[in-house]
Structures are given as structure tokens and as C-alpha cells.
Amino acid sequence: xxxxxxxxxxxxxxxxxxxxxxxxxxxxxxxxxxxxxxxxxxxxxxxxxxxxxxxxxxxxxxxxxxxxxxxxxxxxxxxxxxxxxxxxxxxxxxxxxxxxxxxxxxxxxxxxxxxxxxxxxxxxxxxxxxxxxxxxxxxxxxxxxxxxxxxxxxxxxxxxxxxxxxxxxxxxxxxxxxxxxxxxxxxxxxxxxxxxxxxxxxxxxxxxxxxxxxxxxxxxxxxxxxxxxxxxxxxxxxxxxxxxxxxxxxxxxxxxxxxxxxxxxxxxxxxxxxxxxxxxxxxxxxxxxxxxxxxxxxxxxxxxxxxxxxxxxxxxxxxxxxxxxxxxxxxxxxxxxxxxxxxxxxxxxxxxxxxxxxxxxxxxxxxxxxxxxxxxxxxxxxxxx
Numbered sequence: 001x002x003x004x005x006x007x008x009x010x011x012x013x014x015x016x017x018x019x020x021x022x023x024x025x026x027x028x029x030x031x032x033x034x035x036x037x038x039x040x041x042x043x044x045x046x047x048x049x050x051x052x053x054x055x056x057x058x059x060x061x062x063x064x065x066x067x068x069x070x071x072x073x074x075x076x077x078x079x080x081x082x083x084x085x086x087x088x089x090x091x092x093x094x095x096x097x098x099x100x101x102x103x104x105x106x107x108x109x110x111x112x113x114x115x116x117x118x119x120x121x122x123x124x125x126x127x128x129x130x131x132x133x134x135x136x137x138x139x140x141x142x143x144x145x146x147x148x149x150x151x152x153x154x155x156x157x158x159x160x161x162x163x164x165x166x167x168x169x170x171x172x173x174x175x176x177x178x179x180x181x182x183x184x185x186x187x188x189x190x191x192x193x194x195x196x197x198x199x200x201x202x203x204x205x206x207x208x209x210x211x212x213x214x215x216x217x218x219x220x221x222x223x224x225x226x227x228x229x230x231x232x233x234x235x236x237x238x239x240x241x242x243x244x245x246x247x248x249x250x251x252x253x254x255x256x257x258x259x260x261x262x263x264x265x266x267x268x269x270x271x272x273x274x275x276x277x278x279x280x281x282x283x284x285x286x287x288x289x290x291x292x293x294x295x296x297x298x299x300x301x302x303x304x305x306x307x308x309x310x311x312x313x314x315x316x317x318x319x320x321x322x323x324x325x326x327x328x329x330x331x332x333x334x335x336x337x338x339x340x341x342x343x344x345x346x347x348x349x350x351x352x353x354x355x356x357x358x359x360x361x362x363x364x365x366x367x368x369x370x371x372x373x374x375x376x377x378x379x380x381x382x383x384x385x
Contacts, residue, residue: 004370009267013365014202018051018353019191026271030191031055039278044161044186045069048133048349051191052126052356065130066160072134073155073164076106080142080152088147092140092341093223095147097216099139100132104212107131125359128211129352136348137161140341141168162186165345169334177289178332181282185325188275189343191350193268197222201351203365205358218351219344228343231326232336234263235297238327243296244303251307263323264308270316279324286331298327 005011020029028035031050038047042056045066049057057065082102086095142152153171155164162183166174194202197218204217222228241250254261266273283298305319312318329339 002368002370007267013194013199014358016194016354016357017054018350018357019193021193021268023266023268023270026269026274026277028192028274035188035274036278039184039187042187044183044190044346044349047187047190051349051353052129068130069134069161070157072131073138073157075103075135075138075142078106079103079139080146083143083146086147088149090147091223092143092338093219093229093344095143096136096139096341096344097219097223099143100212100219101216103132103135104210107212125356129356132211132215132352133348136345137165137168140338140345141165143341144169144335144338165342166332177286181286181328181332184278184282185328185342186346188278188321189325189346191347191353194354196224196227197347198351198354201354202358205355206362206364208362211352211355214355215348215351218347222344222347223340228340228347230262230320230322231329231339231343234322235326235330235336235339237262238297238300238304241300241304244299247300247303248307251304251311255311261304261308263319263326264312265317266320269318269320272318273320273323275321276319276324279321279328280319283324283328283331286328295327295331297330301327 018031020032021027030038030047031054033050033056038050042050046057046062049062049065079099079102083095083099086098138155145152153168156167159167159174160179160183163174163179166179166182192198200221201214201218204214205211225233241247251261283295287293287295287298301323305323309318325343326336326339329342330336334342
């Protein structure tokens, strides 16, 4: 096929049995399980193992995996010293990509990928997966303190993944409700078929680079505002609108200028993103637990969704996962510029599941192009130009 399709829209890039999207029905499944059921009944540790292995684990299997992740939460002091020398004004995603790439220097172990038993060492793949998933939230929360001149908070091993993440952010015993909400957010962001960052992970993985290189490629791709960085833009957009009373005039002006409305529309979904529905429900639950005290930003968001549905609904443009996730994180006290880092923490499960799948039947990616340049021509000497 020589037809050029911008953004590779609709072009299959791989075969996968990890997740599936039905954009017409608003359905997202992980290994066949609807995201709504996983968000209600599962936790991030179990969902991660489901994505990696293909089946819901038994109690013993889950306990072993959970303990492996807990035991691998610490990172060497060299990483902390490296982070201390990064500009404190740097974006957390730039730090995360740098720190992830540097882990390969301190934890080298990629001989499996190029040796005679290429890609058959399941222990290697599993162990590297555990180490990366365990250390992602540690790197993110370390930076939250180091960039302000403070030593990071040591991880705790008696806390769940979500609980420890919140604990390392503020050093306080995590509120059970907030920990539950964070756990659900991690599940919702863990996987989403072959999006831009997952494709970057596949391309990097196909070269047999180390898993740290795979993750660094994915993190760099996720940081773009058209991908994971959108939820940060959503909060800034809602702050700029100011109040529900300003929504309609702001939206009409935006549409007239054909400017992007952050958090709306998705390449896959023609209805409201199922993850956005769950996140909105979590925001409403948090408001109820706080005595009905609804955030002004949340009220503005609800008004914007209603106004946008009247103007854009027939075009299939509805809120996506970024629209409510940023508002929810703000209510939980997470710094705005850390939103995308939390996205990366969650998506590490999906990236590594795809890395594992890629290795099982690997072939380096080498797409073709449609050449639009000059025909063959002769070199022109400098004195004749």
C-alpha cells in the first residue's frame, strides 16, 4: 500500500490481544474485561498483572507480584544525586524521561535481548517489568521534593501501590477515599491500545533496546500536549474561563476561531470516553464526601460539557479522559505539572505489556514513505550556484 494516511490513521501497526476499543459504543476492555468492571472491582496491582499475563491472577499469584513490586520500590542514591543536579524549573516529564533513561546505567541487564536465547528469558522480562513499575511512582514523587530543595520521602512497604504514591507525595498517612480514587485513576490510565506513546514503545522495543530505553521513548511521547499533556491544559483552560457564567461566550468565541478545546474529542471515540464517565463519577463522589462542596472548576467543567454537547455532540466530539482527570487530581492536592507524570506511572503497565508482546514475535519496525522531493539531479559546484 503506497497511500499516505496522515498520522497513520486507521493503519494497523501490530497484532495485539491486550486491549480493545469500540469507539461507536464507548467500550474499552483490558483482556476482554470492561473498564467499568475493573474500576469497580479490581485494583491497580491486579489490573497490571492482568495486562501483563492475560488472565486475572489467583490470590497467591497476586500476593507474590504485589510483594515483588513492594520490595523493589527503592532506587540507588546515585539517581537522587543525578536528580539534584537537574534544573528545578524543569518539567516533571522531562525529569522522568531523563531519570528513566539513566536507570539503565545503574541497573544494566539487557544481554537477554541480544544473546542466543533472544527474548526467551521470561524471568528477565518479568523482573525488569516489576522493577520499572515499582520505581515509576518513586521517581515522580522524589522530584516533587527535590525540586523544592528537600530530601525525598522514603517509600513504605506496608502500603498498596496507590497508597504509597500518595504517601510519598506528602509524607502523610493516605486518606482511604483518596487512595481508592487514585487506585481507580491508575486503572483507567493503565492501557489504551496503540496510542502514540505505546507505538513509540513498540518501535523502540523492536530494536531490542533495553526496557529503560523503551520506557524513555514512551515517556517522551506521552509528554506532548496532544497526548498525555492535555489534562494539564484542561485545568488552565477552565481557570481561564473563570466561572460557569462565562462558558457559553468563551466556547462560542473559541469555536469561531477554530481553536482547540482541551479535553474534548478523541480519535477513537464517537461518544463520551468511558473513562471520562468514571472520572466524573469519582469527582462527584469526592464532592459528596466533602459535604457537597463542589469545586468551582468542576462546576465550570460541567457547564462546558453541557454547552459543548449542544454545539459539538452531532459531530461526535465529547469529553475524553483528560477532561476530568486533571480536575480530580487538583482536588486531591496533586501539583498541576505532575498530572502527566501520574499518567505515565499508570501507563507503564500497558507499555510494558506491549513490550512483552512485541518481544514474543519481534520484527523491527521499518515503515515506508511517500517521497515528495526532487528527482535525481547533478551536484552544482559552488561557483555556479
